[in-house]
Amino acid sequence: MSLKQDNRFQAIIAHAKEYGFVFPSSEIYDGLSAVYDYGPYGSELKKNIKDYWWKSMTQMRENIVGIDAAIFMHPTTWKASGHVDNFSDPMIDNKDSKKRWRVDHLIESYANTLKEKGGEDEKKAEQLLATMDALLAKDDFVGLKNLIEDNKIKGPISGTTNWTDIRQFNLMFSTQLGSVAGDAETIYLRPETAQGIFVNFLNVQKTSRLKIPFGIAQIGKAFRNEIVARQFIFRMREFEQMEMQFFIRPGTQKEWYEYWKEERLKWHLSLGIPKESYRFHNHTKLAHYADAALDIEYDFPFGFKEVEGIHSRTDFDLSNHQKYSNKKLTYFDNEINQHYIPYVIETSIGLDRMFLLILSYSYDEEVINKEDGTKDSRVVLHIPEIIAPIKLAVLPLIKKDGLPEIARKLIDECKPYFRCFYEEKDTIGKRYRRQDAIGTPYCVTIDHQTKEDNTVTLRYRDTMVQERININAICEKLKERFII
RNA sequence: GCGGAAGUAGCUCAUCUGGUAGAGCAUCAGCUUCCCAAGCUGAGGGUGGCGGGUUCGAGUCCCGUCUUCCGCUCCA
Numbered sequence: 001m002s003l004k005q006d007n008r009f010q011a012i013i014a015h016a017k018e019y020g021f022v023f024p025s026s027e028i029y030d031g032l033s034a035v036y037d038y039g040p041y042g043s044e045l046k047k048n049i050k051d052y053w054w055k056s057m058t059q060m061r062e063n064i065v066g067i068d069a070a071i072f073m074h075p076t077t078w079k080a081s082g083h084v085d086n087f088s089d090p091m092i093d094n095k096d097s098k099k100r101w102r103v104d105h106l107i108e109s110y111a112n113t114l115k116e117k118g119g120e121d122e123k124k125a126e127q128l129l130a131t132m133d134a135l136l137a138k139d140d141f142v143g144l145k146n147l148i149e150d151n152k153i154k155g156p157i158s159g160t161t162n163w164t165d166i167r168q169f170n171l172m173f174s175t176q177l178g179s180v181a182g183d184a185e186t187i188y189l190r191p192e193t194a195q196g197i198f199v200n201f202l203n204v205q206k207t208s209r210l211k212i213p214f215g216i217a218q219i220g221k222a223f224r225n226e227i228v229a230r231q232f233i234f235r236m237r238e239f240e241q242m243e244m245q246f247f248i249r250p251g252t253q254k255e256w257y258e259y260w261k262e263e264r265l266k267w268h269l270s271l272g273i274p275k276e277s278y279r280f281h282n283h284t285k286l287a288h289y290a291d292a293a294l295d296i297e298y299d300f301p302f303g304f305k306e307v308e309g310i311h312s313r314t315d316f317d318l319s320n321h322q323k324y325s326n327k328k329l330t331y332f333d334n335e336i337n338q339h340y341i342p343y344v345i346e347t348s349i350g351l352d353r354m355f356l357l358i359l360s361y362s363y364d365e366e367v368i369n370k371e372d373g374t375k376d377s378r379v380v381l382h383i384p385e386i387i388a389p390i391k392l393a394v395l396p397l398i399k400k401d402g403l404p405e406i407a408r409k410l411i412d413e414c415k416p417y418f419r420c421f422y423e424e425k426d427t428i429g430k431r432y433r434r435q436d437a438i439g440t441p442y443c444v445t446i447d448h449q450t451k452e453d454n455t456v457t458l459r460y461r462d463t464m465v466q467e468r469i470n471i472n473a474i475c476e477k478l479k480e481r482f483i484i
Numbered sequence: 485g486c487g488g489a490a491g492u493a494g495c496u497c498a499u500c501u502g503g504u505a506g507a508g509c510a511u512c513a514g515c516u517u518c519c520c521a522a523g524c525u526g527a528g529g530g531u532g533g534c535g536g537g538u539u540c541g542a543g544u545c546c547c548g549u550c551u552u553c554c555g556c557u558c559c560a
Contacts, residue, residue, distance in 0.1 A: 010553080018495070018510095030533060030551050083560080091485095091558095164485095171560080192560080226559065230552095235559075287560045306559095368520085376521075398517045425512095429520035436520095445519060457519065464520070 009301035012363045013232050015379065019438050021045065021359070022233060034230065034237050041438050042355070044389035044419065046240075049354050050219055051484045052387055053242045056267055057217045064215035064244060065208050069196025071221060072177065075187055077195050080324040081317060082288050083172060083188075090141055092148070092166045103144055103166055107132045110153045141166040173223045173237075189223040194346060196220070197245045198317045201329060201342075205247075212331055212342055213256065215246040219351065231302060233352045243348035249333060249340070250315065256345045257292055257312045264296060264308060264347050271384040273361050279304060289316035296349075298357050307357055308349035315341040358383060362439060368464075381439030382462055390440040391418040391482055392474075395431050397447040399424040407446045410456075410471060417479040436461055444474055 016022040021042035024031035038046050058066050078084045090103040107128065114125035128151065135143040145166050154161055173189040190196065197204075197216045204216050219242045226237055233239075248256050261280070269275060281304075283293040291314050295306035318341045322329040330339045362381040370376050385391065394411050396403035404424055411420045421440065423431050428445060435443055445457040450471060458474065459466045469477070 014495080024551080027551095033551070081560095224559085289560080293560095309560095311560095370520085378521075395519095397519065400517080427518060427521075427523095429518090430522085432520050434521090443520095447519075459520080466519070 008363070009232075009360075011365070012301065012359050015363060015381075015437070016042070016232075016359060034226070034235065036233050036236060041389040045358065045383065045387060045439075046351065046355055048387035048389070048484070049351060049358065050242065052271075053267070053349070053351075053354075054217070054219065055484050056270075057215075057242075057244050061215070063210065063213065064217055064246075065204060065210070066217045066219075067197065067200055067204060068220065069193070069200060069218060071190050071223075072187055073190055073195060073199070075185065076324050077199060077321075078172065078188055078191075080320040081192075081195050081198075082320070083191055090136070090144065090166045092145070092163055103148075104132065104136060106153060107144075107148065107151075110151065171224050171226070173225055191224050192222050192348075193218050193220045193241045193243055194245060194313075194317070194348070197243075198321055198344075201247070201318060202327075205331065212333060213246060213248045213252075215244050217242075217244040219243075233356050234300070234302075234305065236352060240351040241348055242351050242354075243346060245313075246345045246347070247331070247342040248345060249336075250343045253291065253312045253314070253343045253345060257310065260345050260347050261294065261310050264310060264349075268296065268298075268308075271358075271387070273357075273384075277361065281306070287311070289313050298360075300356070300360050305353075306350075307353045308347065311346040311348070313344040313346050315343050317344065318342065358387065378433055378436050380436040380461065383439035383441075385441035386482060386484060388439050388441050389419065390421045390435070390438060391442065392478060393421040393423060393431070393435045393440050393443045395422075395428060395443060395445050396424050397428055397445055401448065402451065403446045403448075406450055406471070407444075410444065410446070410474060414475045414478070417475065418482040432459065432464075442478060444471075446471075 013022075017024075019041060020039035023037045023039055025035035025037050026032050054066065058064050092101055092103050092106065111125040111128050114121040114128070128147070131147060132144070135147065145163065148163060149161065152161055172191050174186050175189065177185045177187045197218055200216070204210070205214070208214075219240065221238060221240050223238050226235060246256060246260065265278060265280075268278060277299045279297050279299075281295040281297050283290070283295070286293055290311045292312040294310050296308040296310070297304040298307045318329045321327075322341065329341060331342050332339050359381070362383045364380050364382060366378050366380060368376040368378060383389075392414060394407045394414075396407045407422060407424075411422055414420050421435070423434070425431070432443055439461070441461045443459040443461075445459065447457070450456050454471050455468045456471045456474065457466050458469050
């Protein structure tokens with residue numbers, strides 16, 4: 001990361017706090033690590049991003065419907081999804097290299113080196129793995145550590161056997177359901193929203209009378225106990241996902257995967273963000289549920305990073321839920337006269353990451369050449385106007401002579417359609433700058449001439465160009481532009 | 485989680501080797517009546533991240549802790 005990019009990221013974080021977009025959570029108590037709150041303009045922007053996504057995925061498509069599932073789910077859900085088995089791994093740290101390893105990976109790689117030697121060592125390796133599996137099944141961490149020490153397994157980096165104790169890291173947050181301590185059942189805060197869709201698959205399909213291919217969309221919070229959560233709102237422990245699971249006939253997953261890959265990129269580009277800022281990253285190492293997966297990456301100030309994932313999830317989730325629940329989760333396809341468990345293509349975008357993407361894209365420190373030859377500067381957020389927190393600021397040039405009254409009247413006319421802002425304090429230039437800093441795309445200034453001929457100045461955020469137009473045309477002209 | 489750095493007003497920072505905390509900007513009120521920040525007057529705002537220790541006395545020295553940033557690690 002270059003110094004310049006680093007500074008830019010710091011500036012964006014500071015700007016987000018100063019102008020009421022994002023605050024550290026519980027800040028008066030020193031904050032809570034990797035948890036953030038959205039302020040007045042932030043919550044407005046976040047809501048607009050949600051609406052923009054929701055409309056494009058549901059309202060604009062006949063075959064996708066939405067749901068809003070609970071964060072708490074039956075504990076067996078997470079056994080079926082693979083989260084319990086795959087994401088609660090015992091880990092061990094090498095004190096010299098300061099590197100952390102998954103215990104099973106460490107022992108397996110040692111066993112592999114033994115196997116390559118052949119002969120006696122090959123047998124020893126198999127025995128080692130068998131012992132390891134037995135210990136893992138019992139969660140016997142002391143036994144596992146002894147196993148590592150007895151075999152003198154070395155850290156691949158340091159080459160030493162100076163190990164910490166083995167500790168369990170679980171990605172899922174747990175809590176107790178039921179107020180009576182003894183009867184309480186451990187349940188988890190969902191680590192992804194997808195499972196709420198899968199367990200409701202038949203409910204939704206039947207009540208909405210949907211035919212494959214169809215999709216179910218959902219926006220909601222998910223929780224992951226990341227070992228290291230950092231980079232502002234990019235990786236948080238509590239975050240919000242916008243995802244859609246698209247149910248298809250088995251065997252058609254390749255074409256639908258390609259379809260959604262392109263559709264989702266189009267959505268990003270529709271906000272006016274340049275194509276060069278995006279790239280696809282194909283996964284070579286696939287997750288336990290996927291047969292193909294890619295990330296849509298954005299060029300953040302700290303490099304290209306994932307903002308959205310497209311995953312071909314096969315029938316992994318529905319099959320497993322069928323297995324664990326003993327409920328049939330098949331679909332009858334009239335066209336081919338067959339029952340089957342549908343395959344799934346998932347599109348999953350991090351709402352908070354999208355928010356950060358918009359800030360990163362929008363934030364700009366401009367130098368302006370003034371008419372008198374001197375230089376000036378401004379900080380401006382070029383937020384795509386359709387998702388801007390405030391759409392229009394109405395500013396009386398001075399706060400008397402009846403100008404405020406005219407301004408209020410214009411706001412009353414516009415506010416049913418889009419968010420407006422009124423301000424009469426400070427010089428007009430200063431007020432323009434404040435609106436630039438929160439990304440307001442349009443400002444209208446009421447002056448004395450307004451009283452004579454009903455015209456006002458309409459000022460554009462990005463170009464700073466001003467034009468004189470009739471006050472009665474403002475609302476009509478703008479409201480069309482802000483329909484999400 | 486490990487290592488490094490930092491934490492003083494909303495923001496940016498100052499306070500020489502320990503001696504009762506200061507500026508600019510911002511905010512608010514008033515004046516000015518202005519079409520692209522930085523005009524005038526006044527006001528509010530800090531138990532120096534938090535806790536403990538050393539000292540007659542700690543923002544300043546020591547320990548702990550929390551948070552943030554950087555590097556490593558993790559990221560279905």
